[in-house]
Amino acid sequence: MNRLVTVAEMTARELLRRRGVLLLLLLMPLTFWLIRRDAYVGQSVRSLLLGVSWAVSTAALFATGAARELEPRLRLAGYRPHHLYLGRMAGLWMAGLVIAAPFLxxxxxxAPELRHGGVAVAMLCCVGVAAPFGMLIGVLLPRELEGTLLLLTVVAVQMLIDPAGSGAKLTPFWSSREIATWAVDHTDDGYLARGVLHGIVVTALLVAAVAAVSSVRLRRRRHLRQLPTG
Structure with a gap:
């Protein structure tokens, strides 16, 4: 447990101490909100949630890339694979909550007419999904340019796809749009229940995927080299 906490603190401290990066991460959700602010308030809230998702996913992507050089030394110090990816994920969740709090x-x-409890739950889903999603992309696509382009594609699809369509449920951040409908339009509780269930399931699947891919990669022990004998 102490090692998980250590990695989580390292990740959160690394992100939060880089004030310029943090300001840029805050700028994206704010821009999404301001662009849609003069339109229907529901559009501004949904855009804001996507901005938070993008910001946390981007932070997770770059944190995963930055940790590649540190991981071999931590493995030599006795850290096991789950210490590294679970600790980093916990740190990203903490940083994500810091990013989301001012927007709540x-x-x-x-917008005092909203169900702000629903907005808070939607942001929790955004942060919960975005951290492992960004980490998974960072593990699968080591080059940050490709990872960033994939994130942009996902956000674009999320913005353009019909949330009522069957394919929308396959997108990672559908839960936030469903909960936002409940929070903005004061619809029945089915929207809230479906959104929360989707967020929990997608987060669990992404965490499992990160665990599987990271465990395989970290157990290869590339930091060890066998010396020739004889």
Missing amino acids: LLTVLD
Whole structure:
């Protein structure tokens, strides 16, 4: 447990101490909100949630890439694979909550007619899904350019796809749009239940995928080299 906490603190501290990066991560959700602010409030909330998802996913992508050089030394120090990926994920979740908190306050001050509890749950789903999603992309696509382009593609599809269509449920952040409908339009509780269930299932699947891929990669022990004998 202490090693998980250590990796989580290292990840969160690394992100939060880079103030320029943090400001840029905050700029994306704010821009999404401001662009849609003059339109229907529901559009601004949904855009804001996508902005938070993008920001946390991007932070996870770059944190995963930055940790590649550190991981071999931690493995030599006795850290096991699950210490590294679970600890990093916990740190990213903490950083994601820091990123999301001011935007929840923004909706409270700027849109008092919303169900703000629903907005908070939607942001939790965004952070919960985005951290392992960004990590998974970072593990599968070591080059950050390709990973960033894939994230842009996912966000674009999420913005353009019909949320009522059957294919929308296959997108990672559908839960936030479903919960946002409940929070903005005051619909029945089915929207909230479906959104929460989707967020939990997708988060669990992504965590399992990160665990599987990271375990295989970290157990290869590329940091060890067998010396020739004789």
